[in-house]
Amino acid sequence: MSSIVELCAALAKRRADLIKDVYDLVLTQEIIYKTLGSTVELVCPIVKTYQAINWLGPSNYQHYSVGTEVFPEVSTQVAVSETAADKKSILVIHSFSKENSGKYKCRDAVDKHEFILIVKRNPSNLVIVNETDDTIYTVEGREHNLECRVTSGQPGGNITWSTDGAIVARNEPSFVSYRFIPQRSDNEKLFKCEAFNSEGNSILESSVLLEVFYIPKITFDPNQTIAVKEGDEAQLICSNDGNDPNATTVWKIERTKAITSKNDKLYFNKVNRTDTGLYTCIVDTKAGVYEDNATVVVQYAPTIEIRYFPIERKLKCIPSGIPDSYVFQDWEHTTEYNDHIQFLATRREGKCATLTIPQNVTRKDHHRDSGIYICRASNNISSTDGMFVMRKYNLNLTGTPYFVSSTENTQYGDYLKTAEIKIKFVSVPEYTSYDVYRNETKFADYTESVNRNIRLTDNIYGKNVSVKGSIISLQIQIDTLDDFNSYKIVVKNAIGSSAHTIELVSASPPCMPKILRTVAQQTQIFVLWIPGFDGGFLQWFIIEYKEIGDLYWKNQTTRSSNSIVIGGLQPATKYLIRMFSRNMIDDSNRTEEILIKTGKLKQRFRERMEPAINFQTPEGTFGESSHYIEVVEVDNLQPTSQENDNSIMLMINRDIDQVSATHTSTSSDNDRDPSEYLDDGYEQPYTTLMVTDQVKDEHVYLTTKKESNYENIIPYQNVACGHACECFEADSLPDKTNAHDDHANWNLNNDMNDFNETNDSVPHTYIYPQINKAEYINLSLNQ
Structure with a gap:
């Protein structure tokens, strides 16, 4: 039983020793960086006792020495000495080479200490990502990442981005990036990537010029919306404040998408109203493709449409022009021969002008309102007619025939000659027939001639004007005094009939003196x-x-x-x-x-x-x-x-x-x-x-x-x-x-x-x- 207990105790101690050895190994491992060709001294920290210190080294922990005795295989490369004060063992490596790098160990019967000897080197191969000819291109307002890479040194140092003397990004040991949103102020700034060794010395650096392409702001000259009078010349210039010298500009008509100009100037030789609309200016730069619209407003004098509403007896003047703000003059009432009859007040209804023709009592008065009605409107744009554009509307009011005022109630003839009676009248619709009466008896002993569409004189609203009508001429042979009489002429059309009486009397020109x-x-x-x-x-x-x-x-x-x-x-x-x-x-x-x-x-x-x-x-x-x-x-x-x-x-x-x-x-x-x-x-x-x-x-x-x-x-x-x-x-x-x-x-x-x-x-x-x-x-x- 006791032997088992002793065995367990021995195992436990062995386990503790093993753990201690591992712990001591980790704690005593030392990494040392040395440059090639230099002399390296590794000092074993174990205090010298009665037992000798052994040195082991690359490769695979080859025995280098026992005490101060160096094995012949490495005697040309290393030597062992002691410190003067405390007699600590020192492994001296002459002319350090790459083959001498590796793991070294010193130990005695109880303690041991490890060294890792690494060839010391500076960082190398510094590279700025995406640079072209020492320039990095970016776009205003678009997030950009500046990246710099380096092959790390032994031991590793750090790497930085700096501009205008200030470090803007730092990282270690072999990569650094700087993420930012470029502004126009960043254009042509110099950014430097710099690599440092473990001692903080600058070993490598590279600079790059930042070229920021502006997002172009499009402007139009003279304005984004231009108003041009029809027939005039005009020019619209599309400008941008971008900094791409190779940028291109084209104009497209928005409604058709057709390219109408391949430069920044859009010319209009003689502006037509069909040129009205949106025009798109497209600017293609390294920053991208950008566009904006300009509006061309073609101003022209109005065209006028006149509509008649017979139930209301109303005329409506409807102008259509640009701009659509109108001034109206009074309506003018004329004959079809342009003889002025009267001016009539205009009533404004929105953008239109109206005229209501009053109802008249007599049929002849009804015919007075026939004729040409003229609407004049202006939107302050001149035309060939001047500042006011006019439109005529021929108002033909139907009714029974009426006899114009220039029809003489008394007409003259010579005895024993042929007299002529002229009946002047207007008929809408055209007259169909007529009858002649003398002393209330139908009379037919005459020769007729008819002239239609003749210019006649009539008194309308107090004005003597010319109207279009007909003349019926009756040639009557004066054989007896009874032929000098009253003649009633009844003229008929599809609406009805009208009568007029003419007195035929004797008269002649004077005789020659x-x-x-x-x-x-x-x-x-x-x-x-x-x-x-x-x-x-x-x-x-x-x-x-x-x-x-x-x-x-x-x-x-x-x-x-x-x-x-x-x-x-x-x-x-x-x-x-x-x-x-x-x-x-x-x-x-x-x-x-x-x-x-x-x-x-x-x-x-x-x-x-x-x-x-x-x-x-x-x-x-x-x-x-x-x-x-x-x-x-x-x-x-x-x-x-x-x-x-x-x-x-x-x-x-x-x-x-x-x-x-x-x-x-x-x-x-x-x-x-x-x-x-x-x-x-x-x-x-x-x-x-x-x-x-x-x-x-x-x-x-x-x-x-x-x-x-x-x-x-x-x-x-x-x-x-x-x-x-x-x-x-x-x-x-x-x-x-x-x-x-x-x-x-x-x-x-x-x-x-x-x-x-x-x-x-x-x-x-x-x-x-x-x-x-x-x-x-x-x-x-x-x-």
């Missing part, structure tokens, strides 16, 4: 005439005159029945004179032209003058005659009757000879406007005149009328007028030897007595028809 006498002084010409039949209306007289060679006629108008003094003339100048009369119906024919010369100022002369004067024959044709006049002007000439009412004018008939018809030429003078009125000014060109002076043999040409076709032009010149004129002439023409006896019949006493009876030495001139005769007259003018 007869020039009885012309007397010339220095600056005046006195004209005396016999008026013709006035046609049943008040008539007035137009005297036309011009100098020889002038192109246009001058005129004076008078309501005097038989005389006028034309003043303001040039002395010693030849003038042509003619005249006609006018009433409310029309003009008479013009008289033949008379040649007369004004007197000279303060000069004595004697010459023979041949005025060519034409007169109408009783047969209605025109003959030719010339009066040769011998004129004497005395220095003491008296003033004219216009100047002091004491001048004396006489005319003495002398010799009469035949004059060749070749001395005159004729031209028609029928070009005239029947609508001329009293105050209308007009001039007509002079065509041909001929005057023969037997002494000087000069020729001047005078316009005459050899035959008249005036009746073909003026339909109102009737037969009765011709008879009346003949009666006037037959009753009034005096005898040549007694030219002054009948002046009272024509109210000439006040006008001519001073001219005819004061001075018998002054010749008088009577003018009346002579056929192919030449009359020689000695005329003396005294002042």
Whole structure:
């Protein structure tokens, strides 16, 4: 039993010794770093006792020495000595080599101590990850990791990242990284990776330049949204503040995705409204692809649409333009011939303008509202029409026919001739038929002519304007006085019918007056005439005159029945004179032209003058005659009757000879406007005149009328007028030897007595028809 106990105790002790040996081994193991070629001294810490210290070494714990005795195999490499003070064993290794590295052990019978001898080396092979040509590229705002690797030294040291002299990251022993978010301020910074040995000495370093690519901020010039007037030129520039010199820029139209420009400038030669929209600028850089949109707003004057709502009788003006803020003018109501009728106030409804046409009572009033309605709107963008754009709407309101205001209620005709009645009206829809009644009995004895789509005059809302309508002309032969009657015309269309009554009465233009006498002084010409039949209306007289060679006629108008003094003339100048009369119906024919010369100022002369004067024959044709006049002007000439009412004018008939018809030429003078009125000014060109002076043999040409076709032009010149004129002439023409006896019949006493009876030495001139005769007259003018 005791032997078992002793055995257990011995085992326990052995186990404790083993544990102690292991513990002591761990505690006494020492790592030593030595450089190659150096001398290494390993000092065994075991205190020397009576037992010798043994050294073991590489490889596999080979015995190096016992005490101070070195085994021959390693005697050339190592030596053993002792410390002087405490006699501790020292293993000296000469010229340390790689083969000498490894594990060493010193021991005695009780203790042991281990050494690990390692070849000492510095860190090597420092590498910065992802660097290119000493540069690392990164992107602004995007997290980046700077990495640096090194082959670790023996023993290991540490490795760092630093910039601007400050360490930003540290690690050991062979790898270091620096994670950060680059900013624009980090661009072109120098980052250094540095490796240190165990003593803290810098052994290796490498620097890299940080190139930070900016995330480009896109801007637009002039603005991200530009407003351009249609037709103008425009440019949109896409800029970015990136730092990639190789960045590219393209423009795309957002709605089509089509590339429209391959540079940073987008040009518009002539902007069209279809160019409105979004345009995308795409910038491709090393930092990535970035884009932004710009807006092009094309401004243009509005286009206008007008809609009519018949139930409400409302017109709506709908403009469409950019910008869509509008100013409206009042509506304008015109005829289709652009004659203004009225302005109507505009009512604003949102972005539109409306006009409600009021209801009218009578059917004719309803037609007054027909016509063109004009809406004018502006958005402050000019167009070819100006700042305001206009749109017309033709409003055709249907109804029964209505008769325009220019339809004469009283119309005129000549007895035994064909009269014409004109009915002027407007019909929407177009008229289908009409009937004529006389004395409430249907009348059909007429010849009709119809003109549609004729420009007519009507009074609408107090304005005389032109409207489009029709004219029915009825030609009625006036054979009896009963034909002068009331005629009712009933015009029908799909809506209904309307009637208008016209009174046909007798009337005609005046007859041509007869020039009885012309007397010339220095600056005046006195004209005396016999008026013709006035046609049943008040008539007035137009005297036309011009100098020889002038192109246009001058005129004076008078309501005097038989005389006028034309003043303001040039002395010693030849003038042509003619005249006609006018009433409310029309003009008479013009008289033949008379040649007369004004007197000279303060000069004595004697010459023979041949005025060519034409007169109408009783047969209605025109003959030719010339009066040769011998004129004497005395220095003491008296003033004219216009100047002091004491001048004396006489005319003495002398010799009469035949004059060749070749001395005159004729031209028609029928070009005239029947609508001329009293105050209308007009001039007509002079065509041909001929005057023969037997002494000087000069020729001047005078316009005459050899035959008249005036009746073909003026339909109102009737037969009765011709008879009346003949009666006037037959009753009034005096005898040549007694030219002054009948002046009272024509109210000439006040006008001519001073001219005819004061001075018998002054010749008088009577003018009346002579056929192919030449009359020689000695005329003396005294002042």
